[in-house]
Amino acid sequence: MLDTTKPSLALFDFDGTITREDMFSLFLHYSAYGLRKRVGKVAIMPFYALYKLGVLPARVMRPLSSFIAFSGKETQKIEAIGTQFAHEVIPLYLRPEAMERLAWHQHRGDTIVVVSASLNAYLKPWCEANGYHLLCSELISEQPKLSGFYQQGDCSLERKVSRVKAAFSLDEFASVYAYGDTHEDIPMLKLADYAMLNWSEWRASE
DSSP states (O other): OOOTTSOOEEEEOOTTTTBSSOHHHHHHHHHOOHHHHHHHHHHHHHHHHHHHTTSSOHHHHHHHHHHHHHTTOBHHHHHHHHHHHHHHTGGGGBOHHHHHHHHHHHHHTOEEEEEEEEEHHHHHHHHHHHTOEEEEEOOOOSSSBOOSSOSSOOOOTHHHHHHHHHHOOGGGSSOEEEEESSGGGHHHHTTOSEEEETTEEEOTTO
């Protein structure tokens, strides 16, 4: 029997689950400026071609794109752009069904965690504004300039599981809910008592 005195843990992927579009790609375009924008577009093209052909997986493409786009950039400037993106762009792409489910979990008093391979540059201000916990790919650091490297790697697949387990004791929750939209979320969905893939019920045998 579930202990109803305990809250549940609700784990949400972000891109494609909470949003209708890939916010990572949108942010790369949104934040690009100057010579880096022109040079970066040329530099990324061969890798992007391999990605579209299925040779280069997304978990490799994302860190590579971030390095090309952000290495050496001023941290404060990217933070400011990320905050603006969180407040002005993300709301335009939110899925109604996701927002309804998030509100349902909040009403229940559950612990909501966004677990995403997207970047903390924009996810941190968005989650803080909504009262959600966050585990994601960490581009922004305390350094004045960005290295372009992720601090804990690309937060996808099994790394989502390890990050969740490092941050939370699952035994402290009455149940675990998880929501995702691609194969990169499957390991996280397997943690859950109740899971949804593309907003349809999902079971581990599938």
